[in-house]
Amino acid sequence: MTSVQDDEQTKSVPETIAATRILPVVVLENASAAPDLAAALTAGGLRAIEVTFRTAAAAEAIRLMAERPDLLVGAGTVLTPAQVDQAADAGAKFVVSPGFSPAVVRHCQERGLPVFPGAATATEIQMALDAGLETVKFFPAEQLGGVGMIKALAAPFRSVRFIPTGGVNTGNLADYLGVPAVLAVGGTWMVAPALLAAGQWDEVTRLTAAAVAAARPA
Template sequence: MTDNFASVLAETRLLPVLSVPSAATAGPLAEALAAGGARCAEVTLRTPDAEEVLRTMAAHGGLTVGAGTVLTPEQAERAVAAGARFVVSPGFDPDVVEKCRELRVPVVPGVATATELMRALRAGLDTVKLFPAETLGGPAALRALAAPFPGMRFVPTGGITADRVPAYLGVPAVLAVGGSWMATADHLERGDYAEIQRLTALAVARSVT
């Protein structure tokens, strides 16, 4: 984890998580997020156009854009070639972590157990994604899991809605909260970029108070 990426996350303490079905929406989406005050975004590799979306959003310049749902070293390599400045995985895979080290990009692997946290520590990581956060028990579970690992920082993601963000941010170990409520598939289908900007601005305002 580079200091620069950590500082970008710490600015707004929010990580919009995006599953974008069409590359045509990537430019307006990046503009709406940036106008709403977002400073970074995760483009999940769950759609056919994901790499092109990543390339377009990375070229916007107003956001630090990374790739999510990265499952293999090959995906990590393609994502970085498309402009990803960081990599997020749903679980801990040592080969993905090693590939990101080779590529010199920050990697945030997902964890759900103390065992996975210990593996992340052994790999030299200090930031992980708690996933799926709400299903695992929310902020209470996060506090309990973080307690034996005082140096670890968390980016909880998975099922988190706007009204749950303050509870997560109230946990000292949380660096930022990830979620898709700011730009849902429905917003993108309707082309409702004004609403994306509004929801992003509201989330940013709540996260920095």
């Protein structure tokens, strides 16, 4: 089994995420399901996961998943510096936030954690660049104009890479990944709450493998 820690000696966190171009966005109600979910996702070919701080189980789920050397585990929906500390202490290797918070970005940088803040406008992208960041989350992608909006924003910001999340699915996956500025897409269809609640790990693996295969030609 290839170690993500070993990979990070030669690859940055964005490059590891870009290896499969899919970043599952997970909402776990019960941390005890984390090991099975991690196993299902890696069996489907994924290398990275975003565990959101939308539930009380997030930190423990991150801790359990981070024990796997073949999975890069990050924390999502991080809204405060305190949550940055929780994520880092649990073993998260990167942080994602829905919007641009100078306090969150600064604290991530102080702790040496790569951070991908949400940026929906040219102003927010310039704020990210001012903070030394060149990879941002574009959220909620479909509601903000989807592929067309990303292309428009990418034109003046040629160094910026986007991780569109929100409304991305198997039907529009290729359209998003066909944009050169898109690093990867965030998605939930392979980790839908109903699948996780029912413990349908084989189905998670099947959907994950199909997503990874669909992303490859793009």
